[in-house]
Amino acid sequence: MSQVQLAKQLRVSCESCSLSELCLPRGLTVQEISQLDDYIERPRKLDPNTQIYQPGDKFFGFYAVRSGGVKTYLTKKTGEQQILGFHLPGEIFGLDGMEHNSHRCYASTMDNTSYCTIPFEKLDELCAELPDLRIQVYKLLGHEINCDHSHQLLLGQQTAHERLATFLLSISSRFKHRGFSPTSFMLPMSRHDIACYLGIAVETVSRLFKSFQQQGIVKINRKQVDILNMDLLTGLVANCEESDSL
Amino acid sequence: MSQVQLAKQLRVSCESCSLSELCLPRGLTVQEISQLDDYIERPRKLDPNTQIYQPGDKFFGFYAVRSGGVKTYLTKKTGEQQILGFHLPGEIFGLDGMEHNSHRCYASTMDNTSYCTIPFEKLDELCAELPDLRIQVYKLLGHEINCDHSHQLLLGQQTAHERLATFLLSISSRFKHRGFSPTSFMLPMSRHDIACYLGIAVETVSRLFKSFQQQGIVKINRKQVDILNMDLLTGLVANCEESDSL
DNA sequence: CGCTTGATTGATTTGAGTCAATCCCAGTGG
């Protein structure tokens, strides 16, 4: 297979994936693309509820979800977990390991999940040479920071209704961004996980889903969500931050 | 003034500052140090409650607090603010602008404050050449992400007591890290700001300070804090995350 | 077809918020 054909194949394989933002666009040459792609380890498949890393584990590099879903979380001594983020297909996680070269939180699958990894050392080496790649890495990190900030606003200032509405809107816009329906989708996470992400009780999640349904805003059947009235849903969120897609 | 003398003077001027982590240590040559220092804009002085930037403002680069204190925050339409972080002397802020080259949150002073700025473009150019500097930038960003994660755990899972105790421990450890007393210090922020950071009401902050004082854990007089029993204070925090200094 | 695990629903409790006065200090001006 020629160099060009190889690169093309790789391009296709990364097309719908966030990591592609790191390598494919903005004038990188075919040569450069395949250079980075060489380092990306191809998909690994995992069962639901499998731990990918935990605090103290060596930081290897970034992870990109290809299918399924991953949650990252911290825990209290008493066992309660705070979910920091849900990572859907095409999204990146693992950035928590950068500070000390070891992870600070847990990451585990929520479903049958496959993902790629890109070794940080190799990425950094390429960054020295490719200014555009460097910019993409900054943007990726900046995005993580901004998402975390939005999550802090949600946890610190929003009511339970607002939190759940914000959550649905975020998932919706992220599915939309990846080319899926923004109004009809399957949630990859359990009610318990939603509650832990939003900082509320599972029972509250159930009750609010019911309430939203009674208001005709959504139709919810187990993990299947259909948004019936996007405007009403948006109206539930009173904060001034435009909700940000991950 | 010779090259070496110049660099030495700069080194002293940045010595007690987080930005120094970006340039001074880890085998950068004197030449390289002065190269970066040339770009750092020297201190600017601001009055208390002055806005430094707001959402939409162009991202210029990082800011390093030299004296006083800065808060970064988001707001809801209804006006409530969620404080994302307090930035004490020697700490960095402004990273929220990296994703879109424009800021996403507000930053304003809490006191008479001076700070330096380092233009992002220049920093990036140097990053291309200096691998050690690049690593420092990654660590800085990773640190911000980890702090945000701890804040999410606090906001999502901790009780009001735990939040306030965690807050005091964080401030204490940060003062200690900068060479100040970890048990006796002045808070640069108002009760209102503490409340907004912790996601609780001002009145609750007052009541809990009183309660901590009655338990003999701390002595609080207006903004002056004396920690009398560090073990008891630590005991109030039940989470498994070691509290992380910014 | 029972069993397990997650989701829902209802009854009750409570931690923290809200509302409403003071209090107290820092800064101002007479």
Place this chain on the structure above:
DNA sequence: CCACTGGGATTGACTCAAATCAATCAAGCG
């Protein structure tokens, strides 16, 4: 030098959103 004043801080009384406790209910599975 001291009274005045305004905004932050404190304190108390009351309320309420959401948690907790406690049953079911439903669905996937061996």
